[in-house]
Amino acid sequence: MITPHPAKPEPTEPEPTDQDQRPSPTPLDRKIAAAFPGVVVRKDLVKAVKGNAIVPTYVLEYLLGQYAATDDDATIHSGIEQVRRILRDHYVHRGENRLIQSRIREKGRHRVIDKVSVSLNEKLDIYEAEFSNLGISKVEIGAETVRSHPKLLTGGVWCICGIVYAYSGDPKDVPWRLHSLKPIQLSRLDLDSYTTAREQFSTEEWIDLLIQSIGFNPAMFGPRAKLLHLVRLIPFVERNYNLVELGPKGTGKSHIYSEFSPHGMLISGGEVTVPKLFVNNASGRIGLVGYWDCVAFDEFAGKKKRADRALVDIMKNYMANKSFSRGVETLGAEASMVFVGNTSHTVPYMLKNSDLFEELPEQYHDPAFLDRIHCYVPGWEFEQIRGEMFSSGYGFVVDYLAEVLRSLRDTDYSDRYQDSFALSDDLSTRDRDGIHKTFSGLMKLIHPSGQASPEEIDALLRIALEGRKRVKDQLVRIDSTMKAVHFDYTCSGESRSVTTLEEEEYPRLYHQVTEADEAGTDSSDDVPLASAQQPQKETARQASAHSKPQEGHLEFTEGRRGFTYDRYIGPYLHGATRIDVIDPYIRQPYQARNLMELIETIAKFTDTTSDVTVHLTTKRDDDGVFSARQQESLETIRTNSAVAGISFEYSFRQTIHDRTITTDSGWRILLGRGLDVFQPFNTDWLDLRLRQQFFRQLKEFTITYVKQDSGIRS
Structure with a gap:
């Protein structure tokens, strides 16, 4: 569980703005521009x-x-x-290359933007350039230029080049001459200045900068979601890192591997062969793993897909040992392997009927292959990409960040947790390897100097443990010879356990508790609401009948689903005729919606034959952009509440900080975040989440229930 941040107003569902109106730079944007000029x-x-x-x-x-x-x-x-x-x-369009060639001939000289790659002609002892879109090759280039820009020799660099046409009359002579060359990708990197500038930012600011750099608005994501986005970058910063992400369509699984870095290659899962990926024994040519930092397999899922058994066997050896064979010779490579694919079923369906790897082709649904996966990213936790998720703030030029991450592949921070934490002895060597590599990658991304506080290290270590635990727990389902282990770690002698989010949401399905297993245990009807862990889809009346309100404390992890006002607040409202709600932040439209949904719950659980009064105490938005709309929204809620026979009142007090619901029947509910517990989602009226809270993802928050006449006070 990531350490919760103090609750504060968040721009989770911004109002639509004119697309032509450029937003003003934030303080963070100004700080970024000042710290990293030009990149x-x-x-x-x-x-x-x-x-x-x-x-x-x-x-x-x-x-x-x-x-x-x-x-x-x-x-x-x-x-x-x-x-x-x-x-x-x-810029040279590939279809206009002959036109540009003619223009160079007629003018004698012309500047072009094109991808230039260089090779050594050992017969003539000269370097020769090839222009990808312009379609010319064997253009002599000076050795000094090549020494200044060595990336020209390793796949090519986009450049602005001055090309001269000088026909000599000799048909064997190439008429093209390179007059000038200026790379428009990063050709040099000062890693020390990057690491030094990082210290000007807090950890939260730096994570937001990285999220903006990959194109997303950090205000739309919680701390956990941001870290999961950064896990997608680990294959670029960590050698031989094996990552899988399965989830619904449209969540951006493959985008990071196709657009983010010139050092990554995204290929369709069905297009992979042994010669293409590893080595062609006939020609001796090395495959993709020898040239790229990250090889990602798109559309990898699909039960009906067939895979070459020999490819799977070589891949297993490479993922475990970082090597593969070419005849009698063994070769090594550093490319990370990423497998992304779509799921066709929900998480509870997969947990009930098979496992979380069920979508993989049969040849890859193999314990020996899956055990080599270092981390399983839960793709179902990512929202489908929407327009408001994209960033308008400042971020690194992706080529610059890609070069930084490539340089950091030489660094190893896998042991930086050991001064304060120790992993459980139950963990196998492969478990530890997966945890270490994920932790090292996150450290290099967020703390490139290698220095972090114990609290910051704890958050990253938990994500690393969870990513490997998700793999191991499914392996135990698939292979009966594997034993479940405890993914625990200790801090100052205190043992801390790690769970996956789906384990918290669906404990019975996750641990495959059957009806026979539950025979002889207490009925769920006898489980008090304050200690219930398994969310159930049920009506308000069912929730009321199956829950016995009592004092207690609940913690909800970021990203969970299954929370509703009906289930977790409604039963505490029985018998109440006055309900006082204190929440400082009922300002923005989505906050007013949350309040109206609470009114709906109150209408369901209170006596319709009694007069019920709801009083809200909140802060007035005197200086904000929602000041005018706040009063209008509260008046609308007053009018609409009367339809259910509820008298809604409100008042403003600028000094309040607590978030509580208090009833005249004796219950006080302490709300860590107030009513603002849901992550942003698409508010289109066709979206099921607009009417069903159960399906919304949550922010991290707590609820405490206190019976006031018991003498217990918060």
Whole structure:
């Protein structure tokens, strides 16, 4: 469980704004621009300049970082026009290469934007350049230029080049001459300055910067969701890291591997062969694992898909030993392996009927293969991508961040937790390897200096343990010879256990508790509400009948589902005729919606033959953008509450901090976050979550129930 942050108002569901209106830079944006001049860019500008140019995002961001990395609107506008002009005048479209060649011949010289790769012609002892889109090759390039930009030799670099046409009359002579070359990708990296600048940011600010760098608005995600997004980056920063992510469609599983880095390769799962991935024994040519930092397999799931058994066997050996064979010779490589695919069933369905790997092809649904997975990212915890999730703030130019992560692959932080924490002795070597690699990757992403507080280390270690536990727990289901182990760790002699989110949501399904197992145990009807762990889909009246309100304390992990006001608040409202709600933040539209949903619950659980009064105490939004709408929303709630016979009153007090619900029947409910417990979601009226709280993901929060006439006080 990630350490909860103090509750505060969050812009979780921003109002729609004019797309042409540029948002003002936040204090964090200004801090980012000042700390990293020239290598950060406003993420919403890329679409504005891309047009029809089929040019990688990292190239566009590099250009924007050169011309529009500022918070001055006039300079940004000028920079965008400059980048557009550069693309219009110099970018080579593959279908127009002959036109550009003719233009160079007629003018004698012309500048182009193209991907340039260089090889050594050992017969002539010269370096020769090849232009990908322009379609010319064997252009001599100086050795000094190659030494200054060595990436030209390893796959190519996007450059602005001055090309000269000089026909000599000799048909064997190449008429093209390279007059100038300027890389428009990062060609040099100062890792020390990056690490030093990191210290100017708090951990929360730095995580937000990384989230903005991959294109998302951090305000739309909680601490856990942000860390899960960063786990997707670990294959770029950690050598030989094996990651799987299965989940619903449209959650951005493959985006990070196709657009984020020039060092990653995304291929369809059905297009993989042994020669393509590892080695062609006939030619001796090394496959993808020898050239890329990360090889990701898209659309990997699908029970009916067939896989080459030989490929699976070689892959298992590579994932375990970082090596593969070419005849009698054994070769090594450093590429991380990522497997992403879509699920067709819900988590409870998979837990009840099979396991969380059920969607994999039969050849990969193999304990020996799955045991080599270091981390399983729960794709079902990610929301489907929506427009408001994208960032308009400043983030790193992705090419710059990709080079930083590649440089950090040489660093190992897997032991940085050991001064304060120790893993359980139950864990196997492969369990420890998976935990260590995930933890090391997160440390390099968030704390590149290797220094972090015990609290910060604890949060990362728990995510690492959970990612490997999700793999191991499913292996125990699949292979009866494997034994379940406790994913515990100790801190100062205190043992701490780690659970997966789906284990907390569906404990009976997760641990495969059958009716026979439950025979002889207490009926769920006798389980008090305050200690109930298994969320159930049921009506308000059923929840009331099956729950006995009593004092207690509940903690809800970020990302869980299954919470409703009906189930966790409704039963405490019986017999009440006056209900006092204190919540400082009933300002924004989604907060007013939460309050109206509480009124619905009150209407269900109180006596309709009695006069019921609900009084809200909140803070007035005097200076905020929602000040006018706040009063209007509260008056609307007053009108609509009267339909159910509820008298709704409200007052303002600027000094309140507590969040409570108090009834005249003797119950006091302490709400850690107030009514604001749900993560943002699509508020389209066709979205089931708009009417069913049960299906919404939660923020991390607590509830404490106190019977006031018992003498217990908070």
